[in-house]
Amino acid sequence: MRPRLLLRTATIAVAGLLVAAGSAFAKDRSECDRIYKPSVGQPGKDVVWVPTPDELVQRMLAMAKVTPKDIVYDLGAGDGKIAIAAGKLGATAVGIEYNPDMVKLAQCYVEAEGVAGKVKIIHGDIFKEDFSRATVVTMYLLPELNLKLRPTILNMRPGTRVTSHQFTMGDWEADETAEIDYRTAYLWIVPAKIEGQWNFRDATGQQFTVALTQKYQKISGDVTVGGRKQPLVGATLRGDEIRFAFNDDKGVTRTLTGTVRGNEINGALRAAGGGDVKVSGTRR
Ligand SMILES: C[S@@+](CC[C@H](N)C(=O)[O-])C[C@H]1O[C@@H](n2cnc3c(N)ncnc32)[C@H](O)[C@@H]1O
Structure with a gap:
């Protein structure tokens, strides 16, 4: 064989081998599906495997407003x-699964779906693994498991979104619910x-104190301004965003919107019919 022909034949052979190796x-x-065939309802460590229907998965992620930043x-x-x-x-997504066969299957699907750069399935116990860096937590477990996880979840960063298929969180009422085919998210x-x-102080030097009580996201309290105490109006808390209104010592309705960071609240105080002034508060 002439050298040039030999080279061309060798090149074609190597390319063929690479394609074969790639497809392997x-x-x-x-x-x-050939790795492992799970059956719906099969036992798991704390709960059986039942997959969430695709439409509900999409709804849960939409409710949590999942973006590439999450x-x-x-x-x-599960799978x-x-x-x-x-x-x-x-x-970025991480699935924690206890059943090692399910882990292998899920890892294979991750590759097959082309999301290996974004998604990891780890073999572990949800009650032992650290998921505190999550900005969104999803689950389809059982009411008692949700309750067992609740203290951990309530200690996560304010604003973390949590979605559950079918099961509630005891007396922590949901911020939103959705129903698809008789299933609830x-x-x-x-x-x-x-x-x-x-203790609050605004940019004009006005001071007032606020006593706040809280049950999960439901808040109430009263404000003392100019020596007069009155209940807060329309107090709401969504993640780390707080809002309430009251009448100041001149009878003007003021609405505070602020961001909670530990023992500090920073935001704006708006007077009815007027502009915003900066306001900040410190917990005593
Ligand atoms: C109802 S399935 C939900 C699967 C998936 N999240 C979905 O919604 O399609 C619950 C899964 O949790 C797994 N599991 C049970 N106890 C667990 C534990 N302690 N730690 C990690 N996974 C667990 C089961 O093996 C099962 O795959």
């Missing part, structure tokens, strides 16, 4: 479908901890 590694879902953790990931769907929205937003006595 490329995965599609049918290949994953880190989504699915607690009890990884919620984590994969979050990854397809551009989010719930959304909670982790509230900042705002209970206590606060």
Whole structure:
């Protein structure tokens, strides 16, 4: 064989080998299905495996307003479908799953769906793994498991969104619910901890004190301004965003909107019919 022909033949052979090797590694879902065949209702450590229907997965992620900036953790990931769907929205996603066979299957689907750069399925116990960096938590567990996770969730960063398929969080009422085909999705937003006595001062030098009480995201309280105490009006808390109104010592209605950061609240105080002045508060 002439050298040039020999070179061309060798090149074609190497290319053929590379294609063959590539296809041996490329995965599609049918290949994953040969790894392990789970059955709906099969036992899991704390709860059986039942997948959330696709439409509800999309609804849960939409309620949580998942964007590429989010880190989504699915607690009890099953075949990884919620984590994969979050990854397809551009989010970083982690699924925690206890059953090692389910983990392998979910990892294979992650590759087959082309989201391996965004999505990880880890083998672990949701009661032992640290998911505190999540900005969104999703779950389809059981009422008692949600309750067991509730203290951990309530200690997460204020504003963290939590969605659950079907099951509630005891007396922590959902911020939003949605229903699809007789199934319910719930959304909670982790509230900042705002209970206590606060001293406020606005940019004009006006001072007032506020006593706040809290049950989850529901807040109430009263304000003392100019030596007169009165209940707050329309007090709301969504994540770390607080809002309430009161009448100042001149009888002008003022609305405070602020952001809670630990023992500080910073924001604006708007007078009815007037502009905003800066206001800040410190917890005593
Ligand atoms: C009802 S399925 C939900 C699967 C998936 N999140 C979905 O909505 O499609 C619950 C999953 O949690 C897993 N699981 C049960 N107890 C667990 C635990 N302690 N830690 C991690 N995973 C667990 C089960 O193996 C099962 O795959």
